[in-house]
Amino acid sequence: MSTNQNILVKLKQAGFCINDKWLVKGVTLQIEKGKIVTLIGPNGSGKSTTAKIALGIYKKIDGEVEKYTNKVGYVPQKISIDWTLPLRVNDFMTLTENLNKEDINEALSLTGVIHLKDKNLGDLSGGEFQRVLLARAISKKPELLVLDEPVQGVDFTGEIALYELIKKISDELNCGILLISHDLHTVMSATDHVVCLNGHVCCSGTPIDVAKNNEYKALFGEQASQILTRYEHRHDHIHTSEGEIKKN
Amino acid sequence: MLDDFFIRALLAGLGVAIVTGPLGCFVIWRRLSYFGDTLAHSALLGVTLAYTMEFNIAFSVFIISSLIALILIQLQKRTNLPGDALLGLLAHSSLAVGLVVIGFLTFIRFDIMGLLFGDILAVTVDDLLIIWIGGPLILLVLKLIWKPLFASTVNYELAEAEGLNPDRAKAIFTVLMAGIIAISIKMVGLLLITGMLIIPAAMARNISNSPQKMVVYSIIGGVLSVILGLFSSLEFNTSSGPSIIAAALFLFILSLLNIKQSIKLKN
Numbered sequence: 001m002s003t004n005q006n007i008l009v010k011l012k013q014a015g016f017c018i019n020d021k022w023l024v025k026g027v028t029l030q031i032e033k034g035k036i037v038t039l040i041g042p043n044g045s046g047k048s049t050t051a052k053i054a055l056g057i058y059k060k061i062d063g064e065v066e067k068y069t070n071k072v073g074y075v076p077q078k079i080s081i082d083w084t085l086p087l088r089v090n091d092f093m094t095l096t097e098n099l100n101k102e103d104i105n106e107a108l109s110l111t112g113v114i115h116l117k118d119k120n121l122g123d124l125s126g127g128e129f130q131r132v133l134l135a136r137a138i139s140k141k142p143e144l145l146v147l148d149e150p151v152q153g154v155d156f157t158g159e160i161a162l163y164e165l166i167k168k169i170s171d172e173l174n175c176g177i178l179l180i181s182h183d184l185h186t187v188m189s190a191t192d193h194v195v196c197l198n199g200h201v202c203c204s205g206t207p208i209d210v211a212k213n214n215e216y217k218a219l220f221g222e223q224a225s226q227i228l229t230r231y232e233h234r235h236d237h238i239h240t241s242e243g244e245i246k247k248n
Numbered sequence: 249m250l251d252d253f254f255i256r257a258l259l260a261g262l263g264v265a266i267v268t269g270p271l272g273c274f275v276i277w278r279r280l281s282y283f284g285d286t287l288a289h290s291a292l293l294g295v296t297l298a299y300t301m302e303f304n305i306a307f308s309v310f311i312i313s314s315l316i317a318l319i320l321i322q323l324q325k326r327t328n329l330p331g332d333a334l335l336g337l338l339a340h341s342s343l344a345v346g347l348v349v350i351g352f353l354t355f356i357r358f359d360i361m362g363l364l365f366g367d368i369l370a371v372t373v374d375d376l377l378i379i380w381i382g383g384p385l386i387l388l389v390l391k392l393i394w395k396p397l398f399a400s401t402v403n404y405e406l407a408e409a410e411g412l413n414p415d416r417a418k419a420i421f422t423v424l425m426a427g428i429i430a431i432s433i434k435m436v437g438l439l440l441i442t443g444m445l446i447i448p449a450a451m452a453r454n455i456s457n458s459p460q461k462m463v464v465y466s467i468i469g470g471v472l473s474v475i476l477g478l479f480s481s482l483e484f485n486t487s488s489g490p491s492i493i494a495a496a497l498f499l500f501i502l503s504l505l506n507i508k509q510s511i512k513l514k515n
Binding site for chain 1: 276398399405406408453456458461462
């Protein structure tokens with residue numbers, strides 16, 4: 001098992017309650033260096049809330065949070081830039097930390113939006129903006145990266161590329177990643193640990209473990225479970241166009 | 249040179265405009281124009297306090313405005329009234345209480361018009377000192393909290409998550425707002441201070457594409473408004489405050505021409 005030094009954030013029975021309503025309750029998880037933890041669950045199941053607890057945005061929480069790093073990159077689920085704020089992509093990149101030009105350019109190139117550097121944030125499309133958000137979060141080379149649906153609105157090929165990038169960043173920077181995603185395919189291919197939420201922790205473990213869990217099946221349906229099993233042995237057979245299964 | 253009331257007024261106005269420029273940008277970005285109004289209205293109470301206790305006006309306005317800001321924050325936490333209703337409640341009740349207190353102080357002659365709309369004749373060398381010491385101090389503090397304040401203006405949770413302590417920046421900014429109202433009350437008067445904050449900044453928004461540029465243009469706009477306003481107030485014998493604000497409005501209208509052009513370019 002990993003030593004304590006690798007732990008970046010630890011949640012113990014954490015929960016958040018607002019106006020007598022529990023948004024999420026009893027979450028225990030830990031994020032380690034170089035590992036990707038993914039939160040899945042239906043709408044309103046407390047995924048973003050859990051991320052905000054881990055980030056320390058919510059302060060009056062139930063349970064415990066231990067955070068061992070201050071180098072954090074965050075991609076929030078939604079962010080709206082008012083017209084009154086004249087903000088170019090370049091200004092936005094240095095929002096929380098001063099960076100040199102090379103780091104800014106490198107991050108923007110990685111997410112494929114270097115050509116938008118001098119554009120106004122308000123003029124970007126949803127997908128472009130999402131890429132800028134991701135670029136900003138990775139440009140400061142964080143130890144902990146929290147990505148709340150980082151590829152929403154990104155086109156199909158871009159989505160795959162960005163997930164590959166996220167995986168690469170986790171390896172290269174050896175940073176821990178807390179990922180919230182609706183895309184079960186990607187979740188299962190790159191994640192080390194999955195936490196399935198539904199107001200509380202439904203089940204958690206490796207992608208394969210979670211896929212076999214009955215509560216997971218009840219929540220997402222049999223089909224979702226099959227996505228996982230497909231990943232499990234995706235290399236031992238292929239599906240031909242006639243629908244036959246051919247062994248490799 | 250400082251013996252000439254007009255030079256004093258000009259120096260005071262320029263000192264104020266340099267500070268209202270950047271603060272005004274934040275007032276616009278954070279949607280605080282009505283909050284600025286509330287603090288300014290409460291300033292009347294501060295002025296009456298200064299007169300009754302023979303206190304420095306700027307200092308007592310600063311104290312009262314900070315106090316009102318504190319009460320507002322507490323009320324926001326403890327009641328369910330929407331923000332604008334709370335602001336209205338505080339703004340008008342503190343203005344009313346201030347006027348009532350003035351009614352009791354029959355032994356002092358108040359220049360109410362001067363208080364409400366500013367009075368260039370009233371600017372003394374002491375006032376200049378307060379403006380030119382307090383003003384740069386406000387700017388220095390604003391520069392120090394720029395990063396957390398600006399980041400949380402864009403997105404509070406992002407700033408909080410990445411360890412910038414936005415709550416502290418916000419509290420400090422509130423104090424700076426009370427400060428600028430305290431030092432500028434004699435120039436533009438308490439009814440028009442918010443105009444001095446937001447009109448040059450709004451003008452600047454129309455012609456800038458980055459936050460830094462907007463701050464710089466906002467300062468330039470404020471400075472031009474003061475010069476233009478004061479000279480015309482001398483020329484046409486009008487009150488200084490309204491003349492400065494009217495000049496700022498004139499510049500704002502000019503800046504609209506620029507925005508029309510850029511909208512046309514876009515389509």
